[in-house]
C-alpha cells in the first residue's frame with residue numbers, strides 16, 4: 001500500500017508556497033527567476049526521494065525513476081508557474097501531490113513493472129506571452145515554434161530552451177505512457193454536491209479571438225462629440241455584447257479580458273482598440289453562434305480566431321481508476337467538467353490522460369483567494385498515489 005505521508009505533503013506544499021509569495025498573491029510567472037527558484041526546489045525534493053530530474057526540449061522537468069530508459073513512463077504532475085497575483089494551489093497542488101505520491105510508492109517497496117515520472121510543466125498559464133500550455137503543445141506538435149519564439153524573445157533562454165530544442169522536444173511524447181494531473185477545482189461545483197474530489201469527464205470546447213476596432217484618434221478637448229469615431233466606445237459596446245450573447249446560451253461563458261488601446265493617452269480619443277475574446281461552452285455550435293452575432297453587430301470590426309480547442313474526452317480507464325482509488329480512500333468523487341485549459345487536456349488526444357479536481361469551496365481561481373482544505377488536498381494526493389501504484393506495480 002502506497003500511503004502518502006501527510007506531514008511531508010504539507011511541508012512540501014508550504015515550501016513551494018513560500019516561493020514567489022507577495023502581499024497581492026503569488027508571482028511565479030513563467031520564464032522568470034521566481035519560477036526558476038521553484039524549479040530548483042522541485043529538483044532538490046525529487047532528488048531527495050531518489051528521482052533523477054531531466055529536462056525536455058521545451059523546458060519541462062521530469063523527475064524519473066532509475067528504470068526510465070527501459071519503458072515509457074507512467075506520469076503525474078502539473079505546473080509551477082502562476083498567473084500574476086495568482087493563487088497557491090493552481091499547478092502547485094498537482095506537482096506536490098505527484099511528488100508525495102511518488103515518494104509513497106517508492107517507500108512502499110512494492111516491485112514496479114514500469115517507470116514512474118513526476119512532471120513540472122513550464123508556462124502552463126501563458127500569462128506573459130499568451131502562450132498557455134506552451135510545453136505540452138510543444139511536445140505534441142501543437143506549437144507554432146517560429147511565431148511563438150518571435151513573441152517570446154529571449155525569455156526561454158533562461159532554461160536553455162531554443163528553437164532547435166523545441167523542435168526536438170516532440171521526442172518526449174514517446175516517453176509518456178499516460179498522464180494524471182491533480183488540480184484545484186476552478187469553479188464551485190463540488191462543494192454543493194458534498195464531494196471532496198471531481199474526476200474530469202472532458203474539457204469543454206474553447207476558442208480565443210481578437211477583435212480589432214477602428215476609430216479616429218483625435219484631441220479629447222477640441223473634437224465635438226458628434227464628430228468622434230471613438231474605438232474605445234465601440235469596444236465598450238463589444239464587451240457588453242460578449243456578455244449578452246454568452247449569457248443567452250446555457251453553459252456558455254464569454255470574457256473580454258484585455259484591451260490594447262491606441263494611442264492610450266488620457267487626452268486622446270482612441271483610434272484603435274484590440275480586444276481579446278475568450279469563449280467556452282458545452283456546445284461548440286454555441287461558440288460559433290456568438291461569433292456570428294458579434295460579426296453581425298460589429299460589422300466594421302476585424303475578428304480573427306487565434307486558437308481553438310474542440311474539447312477532449314479524458315481516458316475512461318484512467319477515470320475509472322481515479323474513481324476506484326477515491327472510494328478506496330473514503331472520498332466522495334463525482335464527474336466534473338472542466339472549462340479551463342490544462343496540460344492534461346493537451347496530452348489527452350495523444351496519450352491516455354485524466355484529471356482529478358480537489359474541492360475549492362469558494363470557487364475562486366487565478367487569485368490568491370483560491371483554496372482547498374488540507375484534508376481534501378491529502379485525499380487528492382492519496383487518490384493519485386493509489387491510482388499510480390495500480391499502474392506501476
Ligand SMILES: [Zn+2]
Pocket residue numbers: 079090091124183
Ligand atoms: Zn493550472
